Amino acid sequence: MSIKAEEISALIKQQIENYDSDIEVNDVGTVIEIGDGIARVHGLDHVMSGELVEFSNGVMGMAQNLEENNVGVVILGPFTEIREGDEVRRTGRIMQVPVGDELIGRVVNSLGQPVDGNGPIESTKTRPIEAKAPGVMDRKSVDEPLQTGIKVIDSMVPIGRGQRELIIGDRQTGKTSIAIDTILNQKEEDVICIYVSIGQKDSTVSGVVETLRQHGALDYTIVVNAGASEPAPLLYLAPYAGVSMGEEFMYNGKHVLVVYDDLSKQAAAYRELSLLLRRPPGREAFPGDVFFLHSRLLERAAKLSDDKGGGSLTALPFVETQAGDIGAYIPTNVISITDGQIFLQSDLFHSGVRPAINPGLSVSRVGGSAQIKAMKKVAGTLRLDLASFRELESFAQFGSDLDKATQAKLDRGQRTVEILKQGLHQPQRVEYQVAIIYALVNGFLDDIPVEDVVRFEEELHAYLKQHGSELLNHIRETGNLPEKDEFNKVVSDFKNTFVVSE
Numbered sequence: 001m002s003i004k005a006e007e008i009s010a011l012i013k014q015q016i017e018n019y020d021s022d023i024e025v026n027d028v029g030t031v032i033e034i035g036d037g038i039a040r041v042h043g044l045d046h047v048m049s050g051e052l053v054e055f056s057n058g059v060m061g062m063a064q065n066l067e068e069n070n071v072g073v074v075i076l077g078p079f080t081e082i083r084e085g086d087e088v089r090r091t092g093r094i095m096q097v098p099v100g101d102e103l104i105g106r107v108v109n110s111l112g113q114p115v116d117g118n119g120p121i122e123s124t125k126t127r128p129i130e131a132k133a134p135g136v137m138d139r140k141s142v143d144e145p146l147q148t149g150i151k152v153i154d155s156m157v158p159i160g161r162g163q164r165e166l167i168i169g170d171r172q173t174g175k176t177s178i179a180i181d182t183i184l185n186q187k188e189e190d191v192i193c194i195y196v197s198i199g200q201k202d203s204t205v206s207g208v209v210e211t212l213r214q215h216g217a218l219d220y221t222i223v224v225n226a227g228a229s230e231p232a233p234l235l236y237l238a239p240y241a242g243v244s245m246g247e248e249f250m251y252n253g254k255h256v257l258v259v260y261d262d263l264s265k266q267a268a269a270y271r272e273l274s275l276l277l278r279r280p281p282g283r284e285a286f287p288g289d290v291f292f293l294h295s296r297l298l299e300r301a302a303k304l305s306d307d308k309g310g311g312s313l314t315a316l317p318f319v320e321t322q323a324g325d326i327g328a329y330i331p332t333n334v335i336s337i338t339d340g341q342i343f344l345q346s347d348l349f350h351s352g353v354r355p356a357i358n359p360g361l362s363v364s365r366v367g368g369s370a371q372i373k374a375m376k377k378v379a380g381t382l383r384l385d386l387a388s389f390r391e392l393e394s395f396a397q398f399g400s401d402l403d404k405a406t407q408a409k410l411d412r413g414q415r416t417v418e419i420l421k422q423g424l425h426q427p428q429r430v431e432y433q434v435a436i437i438y439a440l441v442n443g444f445l446d447d448i449p450v451e452d453v454v455r456f457e458e459e460l461h462a463y464l465k466q467h468g469s470e471l472l473n474h475i476r477e478t479g480n481l482p483e484k485d486e487f488n489k490v491v492s493d494f495k496n497t498f499v500v501s502e
């Protein structure tokens with residue numbers, strides 16, 4: 001029997017060629033240390049930063065710290081069953097979440113898995129949770145309003161589609177309520193909403209979901225929930241999961257609103273995770289890249305150019321302050337990243353001014369160009385009026401003799417404060433907002449007793465619905481104010497029917 005050398009070498013070559021491909025994808029490592037939701041894994045030399053890995057019991061993890069001899073992996077699920085010596089496999093995939101219409105109306109976790117008990121989500125598409133933000137050339141400046149339905153916001157700190165506006169305040173100042181009411185107001189605005197809840201009690205979140213459901217807002221909303229009881233990595237990931245789901249709609253030419261409630265808790269979760277990974281702590285024990293944590297998230301909000309479909313993604317990040325301290329690390333970071341902030345204050349909230357927004361400290365840096373003309377006209381002086389009212393108010397406490405002009409300013413100011421109050425879950429369409437602010441700034445309310453102002457507004461709106469639908473349509477459709485005489489006539493006709501209380 002003769003052996004041909006070429007044959008053998010060809011066989012060996014073939015074997016070698018077929019050999020490693022199988023192993024390389026599976027690249028297997030071993031757990032060398034485990035605890036507190038973090039595993040150190042040896043042998044995953046080719047793993048990518050942020051890559052998903054799978055433990056032998058099926059739990060997933062995400063590669064974070066790529067060190068010389070081992071990899072720090074955060075575990076995305078129950079970790080008590082994982083032992084030292086267990087196998088860990090690469091998946092070759094960066095962390096992804098399911099996206100698409102199928103998610104609308106659902107409550108999902110940070111991995112995009114349903115947690116509402118309504119069965120599986122039949123989505124066929126996924127997106128990586130870390131993605132590059134659209135570049136300068138793909139964007140266009142913000143030029144369309146994102147109507148929140150909240151008078152004090154839409155009139156004085158208007159938000160545009162594609163903008164990033166921070167909502168900041170202590171706990172229990174009405175932050176979450178602003179998120180809910182803004183989502184409720186998108187019902188007829190054709191905006192898809194994503195509410196990302198981070199580190200809240202599950203009972204609170206189910207309350208929010210219930211409110212959305214009752215008002216029919218779940219039909220266009222996705223809720224991403226990373227609850228307080230879930231492991232820190234899931235809290236850290238939730239906002240990125242949410243924005244990826246939003247991007248899918250934005251890149252398809254739709255308008256999206258993403259609310260992050262709140263980024264303070266996400267930053268705290270990231271701090272926990274970083275300390276466990278033994279990254280060096282810095283200010284307030286946050287790791288050095290906590291700025292990047294939020295900037296890379298908020299950069300993904302955008303108004304796309306017409307070439308790119310003209311979609312938009314508006315971001316409303318929330319930050320919770322301690323005792324109103326907006327100078328702390330996370331608040332200052334996020335203030336510097338966003339296009340403005342809406343500041344809620346406890347003392348206003350407790351004195352009955354709700355929404356408890358302080359217009360003096362709130363600003364929207366791009367919103368002005370995103371207000372309809374009619375609103376811009378009527379609300380133009382509102383902020384200054386209010387500021388000078390607050391100033392006069394403190395003076396007036398001392399003096400008794402006030403000149404007429406001062407008294408008039410005080411009267412107007414008191415009525416302005418009343419008009420800007422708004423109850424829960426009563427978002428107002430822009431034409432109704434314009435109508436009442438028009439009546440206010442044109443003096444129709446000056447001789448109405450302060451305690452009747454709220455009723456005046458309600459009855460004016462009801463009257464307009466019946467007798468002024470043309471005016472309302474005009475504002476809504478053209479964005480302009482109606483003819484002054486015409487508008488004045490309708491408002492004074494109404495005022496003649498209004499009965500002042502005794």
Ligand SMILES: Nc1ncnc2c1ncn2[C@@H]1O[C@H](COP(=O)(O)OP(=O)(O)O)[C@@H](O)[C@H]1O
Pocket residue numbers: 169170171172173174175176177178354355422423424
């Ligand atoms: N505009 C409002 N009118 C009346 N009550 C409000 C208003 N906004 C918030 N609240 C109430 O205040 C409480 C705290 O509001 P919430 O939005 O949960 O605050 P935060 O998210 O800042 O902790 C809730 O019970 C809510 O119902």
Ligand SMILES: [Mg+2]
Pocket residue numbers: 175176177261
């Ligand atoms: Mg809240």
